[in-house]
Amino acid sequence: MDSDGWFKRIEELVMLHSPSGVEGEMTRFLLAEFERLGVEVTVDLADNVIAKIPGKEGSGAIAITAHKDEIGAIVKRIKPQGRLEVARLGGSFPWVYGEGVVDILGDRRTISGILSFGSRHVSHESPQKVQQETKPVEWEKVWIETKLTQEQLQEAGVRPGTRVVVGKHRKRAMRLHDYIASYTLDNKASVAILLALAERVKEPPIDVYLVASAKEEVGAMGALYFSQHHRLEALIALEICPLAPEYPIADGVAPVLLSQDSYGLYDEGLNQELQQAAETAQIPIQRAILSGFGSDASIAMKLGHVARGACLGFPTQNTHGYEIAHLGAIGNCLEILVSYVSSIQPYV
Numbered sequence: 001m002d003s004d005g006w007f008k009r010i011e012e013l014v015m016l017h018s019p020s021g022v023e024g025e026m027t028r029f030l031l032a033e034f035e036r037l038g039v040e041v042t043v044d045l046a047d048n049v050i051a052k053i054p055g056k057e058g059s060g061a062i063a064i065t066a067h068k069d070e071i072g073a074i075v076k077r078i079k080p081q082g083r084l085e086v087a088r089l090g091g092s093f094p095w096v097y098g099e100g101v102v103d104i105l106g107d108r109r110t111i112s113g114i115l116s117f118g119s120r121h122v123s124h125e126s127p128q129k130v131q132q133e134t135k136p137v138e139w140e141k142v143w144i145e146t147k148l149t150q151e152q153l154q155e156a157g158v159r160p161g162t163r164v165v166v167g168k169h170r171k172r173a174m175r176l177h178d179y180i181a182s183y184t185l186d187n188k189a190s191v192a193i194l195l196a197l198a199e200r201v202k203e204p205p206i207d208v209y210l211v212a213s214a215k216e217e218v219g220a221m222g223a224l225y226f227s228q229h230h231r232l233e234a235l236i237a238l239e240i241c242p243l244a245p246e247y248p249i250a251d252g253v254a255p256v257l258l259s260q261d262s263y264g265l266y267d268e269g270l271n272q273e274l275q276q277a278a279e280t281a282q283i284p285i286q287r288a289i290l291s292g293f294g295s296d297a298s299i300a301m302k303l304g305h306v307a308r309g310a311c312l313g314f315p316t317q318n319t320h321g322y323e324i325a326h327l328g329a330i331g332n333c334l335e336i337l338v339s340y341v342s343s344i345q346p347y348v
Helices: 003-014 024-036 129-133 150-156 185-200 221-229 268-280 296-302 327-343
Strands: 040-043 049-053 061-067 072-078 084-089 100-105 110-116 143-145 163-166 174-176 179-182 207-213 234-242 256-261 286-289 309-317 323-326
Touching: 003 179, 003 185, 003 327, 024 040, 024 049, 024 185, 024 207, 049 185, 061 185, 061 221, 061 296, 084 163, 110 150, 179 185, 179 327, 185 207, 185 234, 185 309, 185 323, 185 327, 207 221, 221 234, 221 296, 234 268, 234 296, 234 327, 256 268, 268 309, 268 327, 296 309, 309 327, 323 327
Parallel strands: 061 207, 061 234, 234 309, 256 286
Antiparallel strands: 040 049, 049 207, 072 084, 072 163, 084 143, 100 110, 100 163, 110 143, 174 179, 179 323, 256 309, 309 323
């Protein structure tokens, strides 16, 4: 797939709402796509979408995961005038989204609201004044304006626990030469890699599970359920990789292989195998350790669900915000995994 193909596929995926735990739009889309590709696909009790590519040898299995959920907010309370008080869902910050349209995913209907921070023309008597001078805006100080009554919100199925995400029209991806920019590249771009793997990988040596995992942003819940119920020889998580001054990561086409994150070490043997796969495919690769970061693989390793885990990512600016990533780096993650899967040997 060339850059235009990657952009078109990811553009399609980022438009699908999938806040943690309410991921139905993504689930339905992925089921249809995997079925169209002729790949065996199921949804488990944790809402993971699992595509299985049977191995020729019939013994052993690996999993490659990309989480299908996104960050956002969750309704805490509905006030009498129809204002919604909300809390974070995953690693979201209101100042990243700014004031503007959000979609409120009611049980019966999606409605629009305005994420609101209060007026700027205020004195020190106003609680908003501190946000102009010393502190970033926090979820506790913002609200969503709906201009609906409590009865109208109830009719739409809006309640405590309802998920809120940035408005769909604000999610539309933008092309910056060889880069894509959008909300929720974390981790919709990685899901695009899973779909491309389903097209490219045929008759691998051992079973390969392609898992669009659920509820990763709130504790890797889906991946933990999956890894607890399947015996895996390795789990490789596809992820974004933050560009920041403290990390030795260069922007561009070279994917990143992690050695460690906040949850612990990744498996060095598996990393060496992925490094060799990159060399075989003649693709440059970067190595890094990260803080303030975790993946399906590192969390599953920490809890003893898998013995060998790795995380392969593409360099990304503005992570958990309006993200920017090189389309070539996303494509190179695919090529590394195709190279790896084609040569994998059962673990003895």
